[in-house]
Amino acid sequence: MADAALALRRPAPRVDWFWVVPPLTVIGLLFFYPLALIARQAFTGGKTGFTFDHFASVLRSRQFHSALWNTIEIALASSGGCLVLGFVVALIIAFVPFRGSRDAARFIDTFIALPTFLMALSFTFIYGSAGVLNGLLMDITGSNAPPVDFVYSIWGVILAEVTVFTPFVLRPLLAAFSLIDTAQIEVASSLGAGPWRIVRQIIFPAALPALLAGGSLCLLLTVNEFGIILFIGAKGVITLPLLVYDKAIQEGDYTPACAIAVINVLLSLSLYSLYRLVLAHFGGRNAGMV
Amino acid sequence: MTVAYRGVTVLEDFSLDVRMGEIMALIGPSGSGKTTALRAVAGFVQPTRGRIKIGTRDVTALPPYERGIGMVVQNYALFPHMKVEDNVAFGLRARKAPRDLIERRIDECLRLVGMGRFKGRYPRELSGGQQQRIAVARALAIEPRVLLLDEPLSALDAQIRRQMVDEIGKLHRDLPALTVLYVTHDQTEALTLADRIAIMHDGKLSSLGPSQSLYRQPPNRFTAEFLGRANLLPIRIEAVDRNAGLLDARFAGNLLKVSYDAKAQIGAEHLVCIRPHALRFAEDGARGNRINATVEEVQWQGDHHAITFNCGGTTLRLVTKPLRERLERGVVVDLTFDPDDATLIGAGG
Amino acid sequence: MLVWSSSGRGLIWAFLAFVVGLVYIAPLAIILAASFAGQWNGVFPSLPTLSHYASALTGDSGAELRASVITGMAASAFALTVGTWSALALRGLPLVPRRILDLAFFIPSAVPSVSVGLGLLVAFSRPPLLLNGTVTIVIIAHFILISAFTYGSVSAGLARLSPDFEQVAESLGARPLYRLWHVTLPMILPYLIAAFSLSFALSMGELGATVMVYPPGWSTIPVGIFSLTDRGDVFEGAAMSIVLIIITLIVLILLSRIPTKVAPR
Numbered sequence: 001m002a003d004a005a006l007a008l009r010r011p012a013p014r015v016d017w018f019w020v021v022p023p024l025t026v027i028g029l030l031f032f033y034p035l036a037l038i039a040r041q042a043f044t045g046g047k048t049g050f051t052f053d054h055f056a057s058v059l060r061s062r063q064f065h066s067a068l069w070n071t072i073e074i075a076l077a078s079s080g081g082c083l084v085l086g087f088v089v090a091l092i093i094a095f096v097p098f099r100g101s102r103d104a105a106r107f108i109d110t111f112i113a114l115p116t117f118l119m120a121l122s123f124t125f126i127y128g129s130a131g132v133l134n135g136l137l138m139d140i141t142g143s144n145a146p147p148v149d150f151v152y153s154i155w156g157v158i159l160a161e162v163t164v165f166t167p168f169v170l171r172p173l174l175a176a177f178s179l180i181d182t183a184q185i186e187v188a189s190s191l192g193a194g195p196w197r198i199v200r201q202i203i204f205p206a207a208l209p210a211l212l213a214g215g216s217l218c219l220l221l222t223v224n225e226f227g228i229i230l231f232i233g234a235k236g237v238i239t240l241p242l243l244v245y246d247k248a249i250q251e252g253d254y255t256p257a258c259a260i261a262v263i264n265v266l267l268s269l270s271l272y273s274l275y276r277l278v279l280a281h282f283g284g285r286n287a288g289m290v
Numbered sequence: 291m292t293v294a295y296r297g298v299t300v301l302e303d304f305s306l307d308v309r310m311g312e313i314m315a316l317i318g319p320s321g322s323g324k325t326t327a328l329r330a331v332a333g334f335v336q337p338t339r340g341r342i343k344i345g346t347r348d349v350t351a352l353p354p355y356e357r358g359i360g361m362v363v364q365n366y367a368l369f370p371h372m373k374v375e376d377n378v379a380f381g382l383r384a385r386k387a388p389r390d391l392i393e394r395r396i397d398e399c400l401r402l403v404g405m406g407r408f409k410g411r412y413p414r415e416l417s418g419g420q421q422q423r424i425a426v427a428r429a430l431a432i433e434p435r436v437l438l439l440d441e442p443l444s445a446l447d448a449q450i451r452r453q454m455v456d457e458i459g460k461l462h463r464d465l466p467a468l469t470v471l472y473v474t475h476d477q478t479e480a481l482t483l484a485d486r487i488a489i490m491h492d493g494k495l496s497s498l499g500p501s502q503s504l505y506r507q508p509p510n511r512f513t514a515e516f517l518g519r520a521n522l523l524p525i526r527i528e529a530v531d532r533n534a535g536l537l538d539a540r541f542a543g544n545l546l547k548v549s550y551d552a553k554a555q556i557g558a559e560h561l562v563c564i565r566p567h568a569l570r571f572a573e574d575g576a577r578g579n580r581i582n583a584t585v586e587e588v589q590w591q592g593d594h595h596a597i598t599f600n601c602g603g604t605t606l607r608l609v610t611k612p613l614r615e616r617l618e619r620g621v622v623v624d625l626t627f628d629p630d631d632a633t634l635i636g637a638g639g
Numbered sequence: 640m641l642v643w644s645s646s647g648r649g650l651i652w653a654f655l656a657f658v659v660g661l662v663y664i665a666p667l668a669i670i671l672a673a674s675f676a677g678q679w680n681g682v683f684p685s686l687p688t689l690s691h692y693a694s695a696l697t698g699d700s701g702a703e704l705r706a707s708v709i710t711g712m713a714a715s716a717f718a719l720t721v722g723t724w725s726a727l728a729l730r731g732l733p734l735v736p737r738r739i740l741d742l743a744f745f746i747p748s749a750v751p752s753v754s755v756g757l758g759l760l761v762a763f764s765r766p767p768l769l770l771n772g773t774v775t776i777v778i779i780a781h782f783i784l785i786s787a788f789t790y791g792s793v794s795a796g797l798a799r800l801s802p803d804f805e806q807v808a809e810s811l812g813a814r815p816l817y818r819l820w821h822v823t824l825p826m827i828l829p830y831l832i833a834a835f836s837l838s839f840a841l842s843m844g845e846l847g848a849t850v851m852v853y854p855p856g857w858s859t860i861p862v863g864i865f866s867l868t869d870r871g872d873v874f875e876g877a878a879m880s881i882v883l884i885i886i887t888l889i890v891l892i893l894l895s896r897i898p899t900k901v902a903p904r
Binding site (some may be wrong): 016017019020022023024026027030031032033034035037040041085088089092093096097099104107108111113114115116117118119121122123124126129130132135136139163166220223224226227229230231233240241242244245248249253257258261264265269271276 | 663846
């Protein structure tokens with residue numbers, strides 16, 4: 001048996017790279033290439049010559065400022081609401097369990113697969129001027145004008161988004177809670193800690209990674225959300241995606257649409273990086289989807 | 291061969307010659323490199339240096355499916371979506387063997403492992419031991435020249451394990467031309483089944499030899515301590531009598547006679563290895579080796595007593611049939627052993 | 640276990656029921672009620688009717704139904720193929736390239752759907768690749784948006800597959816493609832089905848990119864619902880919503896019935 005000092009290498013590596021090329025080409029052609037063209041349109045306006053002018057005029061417009069501000073405000077408020085609602089519901093399901101609590105969790109989970117605008121649609125039925133709540137209140141108070149009309153404002157959007165995106169906080173939280181050793185809680189109780197203290201000092205720290213991951217995911221999803229804004233159609237509540245749609249389809253003004261889209265995409269990608277950083281920092285124990 | 295990953299050498303200058311038809315056990319603590327060696331033979335790990343030959347064929351550059359090996363792993367890895375017969379037939383079908391040959395081999399191999407009745411079942415319907423038997427049948431179906439077993443019994447209960455050790459032994463007798471490389475951390479499996487044992491330590495081969503010789507005359511300290519339990523007595527050689535085949539060794543004030551070893555030199559310090567069951571209580575007035583020791587601990591373990599002694603700072607362990615009378619701590623007794631049962635080990639180990 | 644008194648627990652459960660009921664059940668129930676309503680003044684609907692469903696299943700709305708299902712199936716099939724291919728291909732790569740490419744496959748879902756639609760419009764409005772105004776561009780838009788989910792689901796499934804199975808298969812004589820078809824894919828079948836189901840559900844509900852690119856004659860259910868509600872036909876919109884949910888449920892249930900013979904981990 002000759003012991004030749006050969007460094008033998010597996011012949012595999014080159015073959016592996018080969019298999020990556022086709023799907024990469026597909027995604028590249030259908031996603032990255034169009035994205036690059038959007039950027040090009042935003043920087044050239046369809047003519048030759050690289051310029052920031054189109055961005056400048058967009059950044060100066062009041063419409064854009066309002067849309068940007070709305071987008072950020074809605075994202076922050078909705079994500080905050082999701083965190084609160086998700087935390088409370090997860091807390092109850094995990095730590096004050098009842099028969100069928102798993103089914104309740106799974107029921108809420110299925111909402112992830114439903115279109116977001118359905119919630120907006122149902123809101124108009126419930127909270128709209130001709131809706132159930134107003135009908136009830138008008139009957140009770142006997143007034144003629146519908147008292148509740150928050151639905152056609154930014155609050156309607158926020159409420160709808162909280163409803164729709166809470167499952168994205170609920171799922172990782174439930175997963176994190178299932179990993180908490182119940183013995184810890186029992187010992188704490190036996191040592192005299194009341195429920196609030198237990199929540200503050202034992203449960204909340206354990207939930208923090210899931211909260212941060214879920215929260216950053218919600219930020220991303222709410223910034224990207226389009227259907228709810230469109231359906232609620234509240235005057236003055238325009239977000240970046242809706243602005244892009246208006247400019248491109250309603251007004252046929254492609255260059256500003258591209259510029260706004262570039263800004264929108266940059267915002268989304270930063271939030272996505274934040275989300276991935278949070279996941280990487282805490283280790284991927286959160287059941288994130290993207 | 292040598293195997294290194296990212297700067298860590300897992301196997302260093304490892305050379306092993308396995309004879310046809312023998313069962314060679316590769317044992318060692320975790321991290322010793324035994325699994326790496328097995329996987330290198332299988333082809334899942336490429337050596338950074340060296341070659342692997344099966345028979346006269348150099349297989350180093352060949353992929354696993356061309357080497358003529360069969361593999362059985364710890365968690366069976368039966369394909370859950372296939373019936374037992376399809377699992378066993380998998381290798382033959384992958385090599386496009388003719389249908390009647392496949393049918394014949396399925397029946398043959400299932401009969402070999404005693405699982406003929408379970409042809410149409412799914413793996414999830416079988417117990418651990420049954421699944422492992424199917425895994426063996428599957429590996430044998432392709433008529434490999436070498437069978438590689440990677441801790442095949444570790445996932446099974448102790449009782450099933452004992453049964454399976456017997457069955458593997460029987461299989462080896464039924465297939466005398468099959469060479470078997472058996473990786474395990476369980477010494478009993480190795481001692482029972484293997485013709486030869488290779489003991490590995492820190493990526494190197496520590497010792498190699500027939501099971502009985504390695505056990506009775508361990509060549510180094512690691513082997514002595516790893517294969518069974520060992521009493522290691524620090525001694526100094528005082529006299530060498532080659533004709534009688536004996537050495538005079540001084541241990542903690544006692545002069546002992548141990549069997550001759552070529553590397554013994556007068557004045558040198560060595561370790562002598564004596565297995566716990568080779569120590570016994572000395573009878574009054576009898577001649578031969580005598581060690582004066584104090585009882586430290588007496589443990590009854592069902593079919594034997596294990597007694598720990600202290601002699602001049604060295605702990606000695608003795609195993610004996612269950613004692614009739616109680617033995618108290620602190621009692622001083624004389625122990626004896628046969629010179630043949632004592633092996634000299636270099637102080638380096 | 641947090642709250643010990645049964646009255647405390649009762650209170651909390653009541654609170655949960657109220658919240659879940661208000662936030663999740665009531666909206667669905669309302670839409671269901673509205674889909675049957677002939678008229679809704681005041682608190683409760685009146686004049687129950689099936690006419691909304693009739694119009695939802697025929698004519699323009701019926702065509703939208705067909706378009707949605709076909710788009711969903713095609714986009715999901717395409718996404719499953721590309722996602723599985725990518726997941727398998729990335730398995731064999733060293734760590735750093737794998738992380739980077741992993742990101743590349745996930746980014747399409749991080750980007751707003753409207754921008755995806757805009758990009759496709761801008762990119763494919765000119766020859767040589769003129770897709771603007773065709774059905775294909777809608778399918779492509781959906782494909783882009785859901786591909787990350789199939790990739791993620793299949794990657795997760797592959798990660799949980801013990802390498803022992805493929806290695807033993809290889810030692811038995813199976814070449815790479817044989818192994819892929821007979822061992823790897825059957826064993827991740829539950830994940831493939833889950834990926835397809837999720838993709839289909841997402842495609843059925845997709846709105847942002849679709850409104851940017853859909854050609855006349857190929858509007859999907861969400862687009863149809865928006866047009867209806869925009870011009871005041873809210874009840875028919877509600878009926879279409881229920882139809883959307885039911886069709887999605889039916890497809891998902893049918894998919895879950897595919898026998899896999901592999902216990903999902």
